[in-house]
Amino acid sequence: MMMMVRKSKGLGERHQKILEFIESYQREYQHPPSIREIGEHCKISSTSVVNYYLDQLEKEGLLERDRKISRGMRLVGNNNPLGDLLRVPVLGVIQAGEPILVPDEAGFTPEDSVEIATSLMPSKEKGKDLFALKVQGESMIDAMVNDGDIVILKPVQDARNGEMVAVWLNERSETTLKYYYKEKDGYRLQPANPQFKPILIKKNESLQIKGKVVMVIRKVDRYN
DNA sequence: TAGCGCGAAACGCGTTACTG
């Protein structure tokens, strides 16, 4: 006998509508909608039904849910052509110009986070506990790192010469973003902007590498 | 009859706002 019933796979009208709504809501508000908001928009009067559909979408692999957190849902699959997003915490601001004092003893203050598509990442860095810093200053301008950009870093203790790193200068209580070179009598922190002089660290001063830059998110100023 | 699609309402829990 013929049936017009939905197959167990495949999406019904409401599934589609919910997905579209989540997507557009997310674009507008930068976070997912609540169950009640979905219901309201999709003409579903009961939260249990929305939950019911979200469960199904999750089973279909179109949605990920985190039940610990309210609004804990995320679209996956073809809805995001770039692939999964990785949330990277922005731990604070780092100087790429003259190094300056930083507010707390850890060197960084938690602030915000950015999402980057894993498909854009160097594959070896995936899954590491990366962190991000907002760049202030222009000493790395020739390395395509500008004031206001965000750099993604991998936490490391050592770096090879020529790598761009975030370092903590113990004796000076300062952080800075520079190219790293180890030399006979200490370290040289080289800016990429010829207008800035390298910072020379003598052997008796200590320096702590916080991480090396694996990716740069450029800020494009469209207002001038 | 069993299972699905759906709705109403109660419930639980964390956060925010108010108040003495």
Added chain:
DNA sequence: CAGTAACGCGTTTCGCGCTA
């Protein structure tokens, strides 16, 4: 400043109508 009321939100339970 503690106590509590209000709120936002997700989860659970129950029940109804339909159909295979």
